[in-house]
Amino acid sequence: MKKYFNEFLKGIIRENPTFVLALGLCPTLAVSVSVINGIGMGIAATFVLLGSNIIISLLKNFIPDRIRIPCFIVVIATFVTITEMTMKAYNPVLNRALGIYVPLIVVNCIVLGRAEAYAQKSSVINSLFDGLGMGVGFTLALILISGIREFLGAGTLLGYSLVKGFEPAFVLGMPSGALLVIGLLLGFFNILKARKV
Amino acid sequence: MNAAQFLTIFISAVFLYNVILSRFLGLCSFIAISKETKPALAMSLSVMFVTTMSSIITWFIYRFLLIPFGLTYLRTISFILVIATFVQFVEMVTRKISPPMYRFFGIYLPLITVNCAVLGVAVLNSDMFFVNAKSMPGSFYYSTFQGICVGLGYTLAMLLMSGIRERLDLCNIPKAVKDFPLAFIIASIMSLSFLGFNGFKF
Numbered sequence: 001m002k003k004y005f006n007e008f009l010k011g012i013i014r015e016n017p018t019f020v021l022a023l024g025l026c027p028t029l030a031v032s033v034s035v036i037n038g039i040g041m042g043i044a045a046t047f048v049l050l051g052s053n054i055i056i057s058l059l060k061n062f063i064p065d066r067i068r069i070p071c072f073i074v075v076i077a078t079f080v081t082i083t084e085m086t087m088k089a090y091n092p093v094l095n096r097a098l099g100i101y102v103p104l105i106v107v108n109c110i111v112l113g114r115a116e117a118y119a120q121k122s123s124v125i126n127s128l129f130d131g132l133g134m135g136v137g138f139t140l141a142l143i144l145i146s147g148i149r150e151f152l153g154a155g156t157l158l159g160y161s162l163v164k165g166f167e168p169a170f171v172l173g174m175p176s177g178a179l180l181v182i183g184l185l186l187g188f189f190n191i192l193k194a195r196k197v
Numbered sequence: 198m199n200a201a202q203f204l205t206i207f208i209s210a211v212f213l214y215n216v217i218l219s220r221f222l223g224l225c226s227f228i229a230i231s232k233e234t235k236p237a238l239a240m241s242l243s244v245m246f247v248t249t250m251s252s253i254i255t256w257f258i259y260r261f262l263l264i265p266f267g268l269t270y271l272r273t274i275s276f277i278l279v280i281a282t283f284v285q286f287v288e289m290v291t292r293k294i295s296p297p298m299y300r301f302f303g304i305y306l307p308l309i310t311v312n313c314a315v316l317g318v319a320v321l322n323s324d325m326f327f328v329n330a331k332s333m334p335g336s337f338y339y340s341t342f343q344g345i346c347v348g349l350g351y352t353l354a355m356l357l358m359s360g361i362r363e364r365l366d367l368c369n370i371p372k373a374v375k376d377f378p379l380a381f382i383i384a385s386i387m388s389l390s391f392l393g394f395n396g397f398k399f
Contacts, residue, residue, distance in 0.1 A: 103272070108313075179218075
């Protein structure tokens, strides 16, 4: 049990997909305007990661090595389509807010990266926990970035205003604010990493 | 189909909603390959070629295959498969026909398959130029032109960034923000300056 827990935990801190591996930054930056969007994107990506990791590790003995990438992409795209249709049916507001970034989960490097680096050579249960951990790590990173951006850029968190008389800096809600926040956060994590060693 | 529409597409794809600085598509390759000008240029030209060609190909697939058979929900799967196949095909052809060109462009082609900008422009075209699963008049030309313009926007951002980063090599930079973090901060300032184009109205 402890082994599985470790598989799960590694995606959250030690191999966090966003801050340590620096993968899948496009959707991270684009949807992190508000925490709600960040959580929505995180859950969608977690579902895709979980599904594709399980299916790919089940099929690992049947996929020929030379055409593995197209095979992975088809599996991933199937799960993305399921997510897209579900979101359109049950949460059209979120679907409109995330826009083209939902179909773009297909080319999110985290999903393909985990398939290539982990799921195709690991057992189903390990892949399941790996996918879950990576997904949760991605979601937490999204919540952190979107929390900073929403609080400083609009003065709210999850839509509730927290501090009276706080003058928000709109630039953080804009694209350039996203790039600034991720740049500074990466720098901050570099300092933490240097301290630890 | 008129000139004003083309101009609007050009301005919005290159400046207003620049693929990298405003839509964040193709960010990974932008950060990874913008250290020097020459590879940055080669990468941008390959991206421009692929976005243009994939705009054309996916238009045909969407218009003549997915819409008539009511399969628009298969958009993501079919687009990514066709783009991946096309890129693989181009790589094989250039390797066979012109080895020098392969050495210059070919090494970037596998990277482009999973470049969000390419799938992004295909999805964007099918969102913008098809209303209620019907193609707008002239949508083929608009899609193709948007593919070219997105590539141009990518090239512009890439060249600016690589020029800045070449000069940064000579500067004394704090160790914590060296390489990637600094690239993001520079991109942020560039994106801020691109906001100035928001005043453009037609």
